Amino acid sequence: MADLTTRIGTLTLKNPIMPASGTFSEELAEVFDLNCLGAHVTKTITRGKRAGNPVPRVCEINGAMLNSIGIPSKGAQWFLQNTVPFYSDYDAPLVVSISANTADEFARFAEEVSVPGVAAIEVNISCPNIEDDGKAFAMKPGATADVIRRMRSATDLPLWAKLSPNTGEVVEVAQAAEVAGADALVTANTMLAMAIDSTTGRVRLGNVMGGLSGPALKPITLRMTYQCARAVSIPVIGCGGIATIDDVLEYLIAGARAVQVGTATFISPTTMPRLVRELDLKLAERGLAAVNALIGTVDVADEAIAIAEYA
Amino acid sequence: MADLTTRIGTLTLKNPIMPASGTFSEELAEVFDLNCLGAHVTKTITRGKRAGNPVPRVCEINGAMLNSIGIPSKGAQWFLQNTVPFYSDYDAPLVVSISANTADEFARFAEEVSVPGVAAIEVNISCPNIEDDGKAFAMKPGATADVIRRMRSATDLPLWAKLSPNTGEVVEVAQAAEVAGADALVTANTMLAMAIDSTTGRVRLGNVMGGLSGPALKPITLRMTYQCARAVSIPVIGCGGIATIDDVLEYLIAGARAVQVGTATFISPTTMPRLVRELDLKLAERGLAAVNALIGTVDVADEAIAIAEYA
Amino acid sequence: MPASLCVIPDSAPNTPPGRPSIHELECPVKAHEWVNGQYRLLVVSAPRAVLDCEPGQFFHLLCPRTDRFQPYLRRPMSIYSYDRAKGEISFLYKVAGEGTGALASLETGDSLNIVGPLGQGFEIRPQWRRPLLVARGVGLATLAPLAQECASLGLPLIAICSARSPDLLMSADLFRSFGAEVITVTDKQGNSDGESLAPMVEGLIRNRGIDAFFTCGSARLLRMLQEIGARHGIGGQVALEQNMACGIGMCQACVRPFRRDDGAVNLRVCREGPVFDLQEVL
Amino acid sequence: MPASLCVIPDSAPNTPPGRPSIHELECPVKAHEWVNGQYRLLVVSAPRAVLDCEPGQFFHLLCPRTDRFQPYLRRPMSIYSYDRAKGEISFLYKVAGEGTGALASLETGDSLNIVGPLGQGFEIRPQWRRPLLVARGVGLATLAPLAQECASLGLPLIAICSARSPDLLMSADLFRSFGAEVITVTDKQGNSDGESLAPMVEGLIRNRGIDAFFTCGSARLLRMLQEIGARHGIGGQVALEQNMACGIGMCQACVRPFRRDDGAVNLRVCREGPVFDLQEVL
Ligand SMILES: Cc1cc2nc3c(=O)[nH]c(=O)nc-3n(C[C@H](O)[C@H](O)[C@H](O)COP(=O)(O)OP(=O)(O)OC[C@H]3O[C@@H](n4cnc5c(N)ncnc54)[C@H](O)[C@@H]3O)c2cc1C
Ligand SMILES: Cc1cc2nc3c(=O)[nH]c(=O)nc-3n(C[C@H](O)[C@H](O)[C@H](O)COP(=O)(O)OP(=O)(O)OC[C@H]3O[C@@H](n4cnc5c(N)ncnc54)[C@H](O)[C@@H]3O)c2cc1C
Ligand SMILES: Cc1cc2nc3c(=O)[nH]c(=O)nc-3n(C[C@H](O)[C@H](O)[C@H](O)COP(=O)(O)O)c2cc1C
Ligand SMILES: Cc1cc2nc3c(=O)[nH]c(=O)nc-3n(C[C@H](O)[C@H](O)[C@H](O)COP(=O)(O)O)c2cc1C
Numbered sequence A, B: 001m002a003d004l005t006t007r008i009g010t011l012t013l014k015n016p017i018m019p020a021s022g023t024f025s026e027e028l029a030e031v032f033d034l035n036c037l038g039a040h041v042t043k044t045i046t047r048g049k050r051a052g053n054p055v056p057r058v059c060e061i062n063g064a065m066l067n068s069i070g071i072p073s074k075g076a077q078w079f080l081q082n083t084v085p086f087y088s089d090y091d092a093p094l095v096v097s098i099s100a101n102t103a104d105e106f107a108r109f110a111e112e113v114s115v116p117g118v119a120a121i122e123v124n125i126s127c128p129n130i131e132d133d134g135k136a137f138a139m140k141p142g143a144t145a146d147v148i149r150r151m152r153s154a155t156d157l158p159l160w161a162k163l164s165p166n167t168g169e170v171v172e173v174a175q176a177a178e179v180a181g182a183d184a185l186v187t188a189n190t191m192l193a194m195a196i197d198s199t200t201g202r203v204r205l206g207n208v209m210g211g212l213s214g215p216a217l218k219p220i221t222l223r224m225t226y227q228c229a230r231a232v233s234i235p236v237i238g239c240g241g242i243a244t245i246d247d248v249l250e251y252l253i254a255g256a257r258a259v260q261v262g263t264a265t266f267i268s269p270t271t272m273p274r275l276v277r278e279l280d281l282k283l284a285e286r287g288l289a290a291v292n293a294l295i296g297t298v299d300v301a302d303e304a305i306a307i308a309e310y311a
Numbered sequence C, D: 001m002p003a004s005l006c007v008i009p010d011s012a013p014n015t016p017p018g019r020p021s022i023h024e025l026e027c028p029v030k031a032h033e034w035v036n037g038q039y040r041l042l043v044v045s046a047p048r049a050v051l052d053c054e055p056g057q058f059f060h061l062l063c064p065r066t067d068r069f070q071p072y073l074r075r076p077m078s079i080y081s082y083d084r085a086k087g088e089i090s091f092l093y094k095v096a097g098e099g100t101g102a103l104a105s106l107e108t109g110d111s112l113n114i115v116g117p118l119g120q121g122f123e124i125r126p127q128w129r130r131p132l133l134v135a136r137g138v139g140l141a142t143l144a145p146l147a148q149e150c151a152s153l154g155l156p157l158i159a160i161c162s163a164r165s166p167d168l169l170m171s172a173d174l175f176r177s178f179g180a181e182v183i184t185v186t187d188k189q190g191n192s193d194g195e196s197l198a199p200m201v202e203g204l205i206r207n208r209g210i211d212a213f214f215t216c217g218s219a220r221l222l223r224m225l226q227e228i229g230a231r232h233g234i235g236g237q238v239a240l241e242q243n244m245a246c247g248i249g250m251c252q253a254c255v256r257p258f259r260r261d262d263g264a265v266n267l268r269v270c271r272e273g274p275v276f277d278l279q280e281v282l
């Protein structure tokens, strides 16, 4: 058994596999023992109750998924009274993903969810559904820094900033989050996209636009993970299109210290425990004693760019 | 036979199907008669000679393609002496895609290629390979406006600004291009992405990062097309992942006045003539007399967002 | 949809950690046949664990990818029948699009990945002694195991089976084999519309003492039964459909609005459903 | 790669508009068999138009998508043999990854979409009277039709066939059937390395008057033949490989650097190649 532990700031995870926000909930405990995961990440919650977006909320397109679920939320009270107790039966750390409309609200909400049983806060500044035309805090370094800075002074819990692939300033946003006090980055949320039914002419999501996830997203978020891991010194958690053990390895090699599995859990609810098992096997196969030995080992040296050998 | 003509500013195209820059060249004349196309769009050229990027220049990933070809170019002279005469045998208008390092160079180069036989200039301000970390003029409204404005005063030819999906300011960039004098927009170029070989740990492109194209790009660029078509009054030309007639219809419905076919031509070199044929059939099938009747007809009304019927 | 709708009801999952009740399994295909020009019957071998299921529940099927069809998400399919002795479960499905098109390519001996059983099945309340089943199209598949359940409970059963045309009335015979009295109506014969059916249902209430409705497959029939039920104080249940992603309750894709004491509430068809109280459907 | 490399040579396409010479076609699979544990022989029916091809040219194959393999780009494959009388063309390929894995699922009667013929084939210059073919691995497929061509030109032919192990020497018999004298070497037998082969080639030059080299399949053998050829003033050709996208010359994916009068130049393997002058390869 290889050493699968990975450190995300002050937290040590027993393995680098965890769910992505919005693709995981208590119900998955009916499929497998949730204790096998490196961490538990909740669906993004807001302070008050929210209904979410109109249906249809999902569609599939070319081997990928679009969603415009929005952030339906049962609010802070429900979270504190039901979600926290539920996950306290497990030793995997609980990460609560939160969203708010202003930096101030983010800070106040962070304070409210900083309770025993919550190990870290994932700051969803990247949900493309919540604001007009996909604009979110994570689009701009300034807005990102603002949110993180205020939250930093409102809670002692580790803050994970969830970035967006929709910005043209990934590296600047990542650095702004680091400077403002984020303990880790998650790269990344969904990419703003759209689908139309060519027969009816109708948009295929109730909210018109929605977020692209699944394998089609991987080349984009893997690139972001690589860019961010080079640009900051806080841990980066890779997310986007992870379904196979090769995907996990690629993110680790690109520099991620852990990964989040999203849509793949919809396709196969047993994906995460399978990945934990396969990661162990792969490390053994390669004679590596620890997952750490893989992280950030990407080879961009001249060998890679030489003329392809053809022997 | 339906009326397939479409107007892009002062140009009337005999049909809305044309190639995307970099996925088309004289050699395709050996597969089919290039006269069947709405326009001919060249690979981006630079003024001087350029070698392009190291190999491997392409790889495939999850049903999509990554490329880091770069802009290998035989320079302005070769274009004027060989490319222009070659295409002058055809009546489809020739669109030359150009790139340069500064707004000034763009303007001077535009002047140089404004010769008889060239019908329009596509301004490639969006190639993610040419500059560091995918930064390009089309990332920012200001830089975009600057390039287009200077070119506008250097040539009378129609200017098509090719936008990038890598910016978080799509709409602002589109509007800046319009205000600065662009005659049309092309949405869009490739998305910056990356692939790693999980076995060797090597990057799979010589240039480390490259552009994502093919079906996986469609939901993103279709969204951009929709956003831009609503935000500007100049024509928008859709581009990204088009391979089937349904793809063409979706872009037209989203508001595109024409479309460009890129990677699909690699998968099936006869894609474009097939799409022209099928477009005619589809219009007939729907009792539409002209392609114009489809453009911008996207239905985002309440019917689409009502509860899904289940009868 | 009003923003005041609370998204999911305040219910926690009902299985304690450590006792998985939802399974992801590879199941060999035992048989796969065309029932008519549109519907296919798919029978797979399944272990006992997933056969602890109920009429009205469903499985989430991973359709294969073929050269022609490239489905991505799973497809929900009602249990058409299950047989614990034979260790098999079957689905009756309409070949509709990408996913079911791909499903149709499965051959005996191929493997099908299924997740389930999922959702809440039908509940035949003790006071319901004379149920009427009203099924249309795909609903004929969903209500089939309920007919069997009624039979095993010794309840006299009347089923109205509706379809576009007579050849699409595929499970009418199955209903009959469970002792149901079957009334078939079709668009082709012109007797499947509300105006024809409402008097028929009223008649059955009057003459045959119908005291519960179970329906699936038509919004139109649902509205009609809601209306008649409300007037006569007759309760019942309906199996609903909605586009799904996870099928397990995680993603909130499959919500629909329902009437509850405190107003409207969004419920997940995959989790709180697919079977709901007839009158709660908005 | 130095930035001064000019990307593509100043050559215009050589077919006038209106006379397509590259075809995209659906071809029925006539036969598809394992030749050994790694290689398969795929025979398809093809119309006369595409049979106007030459040894060394290739086709670009659209591999089917299966539940397991989802290739996207086409895969280049040398012509292994073509028969105008029978109207067929065949490919000998190694099952390597995604694309060839998917290709291997084709069954007789299935359809394969091919694009071609593509690229420049071998040219047997008049002064080349005693050619030596040196093939390794996949190169055995590429050189097979050249052996046939030599036979039809009445040229005496010697072929060195190299492979990892004896069972992978699949086209040695085919070479023999064209009258070639075949020398087989394998890694397993320990006689396939440069140190063993160089003296052998030198001997063949001395004793058998070899005056041209044709090679494919190994960078190591290419370097050896370049060196020996340069020393003895012996010319020749090599068929190269490179990752491709379009296969037609449009995308510039498949470039490699070559020595030309004015320095180094990037040439497209799919267009100016895949067959190149032995000494021009950098
Ligand atoms: C709980 C439940 C039970 C069902 N039981 C059956 C059954 O026993 N027999 C049967 O024939 N059909 C049944 N359906 C409907 C079946 O799921 C759809 O026909 C099927 O998903 C269509 O997939 P497709 O890819 O072939 O069609 P497409 O139209 O290509 O599907 C596109 C997308 O829409 C979704 N979708 C399309 N129609 C429906 C629908 N009616 N409900 C939910 N999602 C839909 C698909 O899942 C897919 O994600 C059931 C649906 C639900 C929700
Ligand atoms: C002109 C030419 C002729 C060829 N003729 C033959 C032949 O007759 N028989 C044979 O077995 N093989 C031949 N090859 C090699 C063959 O194309 C590759 O083995 C095949 O593309 C591998 O695809 P894959 O998906 O199975 O492997 P993967 O490794 O999964 O391929 C991944 C990607 O790399 C590309 N690739 C991998 N290996 C090569 C290679 N050697 N050359 C070019 N691209 C490659 C693939 O096309 C694909 O895009 C030829 C290659 C070229 C360029
Ligand atoms: C249905 C759905 C709901 C999601 N909800 C949230 C959310 O509430 N908060 C969030 O930060 N990300 C949310 N995401 C994004 C995922 O956490 C993840 O970043 C994204 O899906 C990419 O990963 P994947 O390709 O593995 O799914 C959601 C994704 C999906 C598909
Ligand atoms: C191999 C390759 C080369 C390209 N070269 C250029 C280029 O030179 N200039 C440009 O503006 N776009 C270039 N593009 C982008 C395409 O024009 C197009 O915008 C993109 O591929 C999306 O369309 P598609 O999905 O249909 O390929 C290139 C794309 C590919 C795949």
Ligand code: FES
Residues within 6 Å of the ligand: C243, C244, C245, C246, C247, C248, C249, C250, C251, C252, C253, C254, C255, C268, C269, C270, C271
């Ligand atoms: S389908 Fe995911 S909650 Fe119902």
Ligand code: FES
Residues within 6 Å of the ligand: D243, D244, D245, D246, D247, D248, D249, D250, D251, D252, D253, D254, D255, D268, D269, D270, D271
């Ligand atoms: S593969 Fe496109 S130019 Fe050779």
